[in-house]
Amino acid sequence: MNDEEYEVLSRYLGDLLDDVVEKFKYDVDIDEEYDELLGFIYRALIRAWFKGRRPPISRLEEKLREIRRREKKKLIILLSFYISRYLRMKHVLTLR
Secondary structure, three states: OOHHHHHHHHHHHHHHHHHHHHHOOOOOOHHHHHHHHHHHHHHHHHHHHHOOOOOOHHHHHHHHHHHHHHOHHHHHHHHHHHHHHHHHHHHHHHHO
16 A cells, blocks of 8 residues: 555545444554554455455545445444454464
8 A cells, every 4th residue: 555545545534443443442552553454454445346456546535435425334334344354363463
């Protein structure tokens, strides 16, 4: 994920990530793990929405804007799912 993509994701998902972590009391230190979590979510969204191909920044921004505006509740559920998967992956890696 490059700087432009990071900025776009932060703009459209940053506050929602904070809200989801707080609302569902996930064991994530947003201050420490924000970049890693955002990278994990970025990779998952690229696989799901763009079949694993990196889209132009304008297309990514358009998709995030559209989803956030039209289907915010679904986006919150999706973020919750990805946060739980991130935590599961992190837990598995610490067990090794």
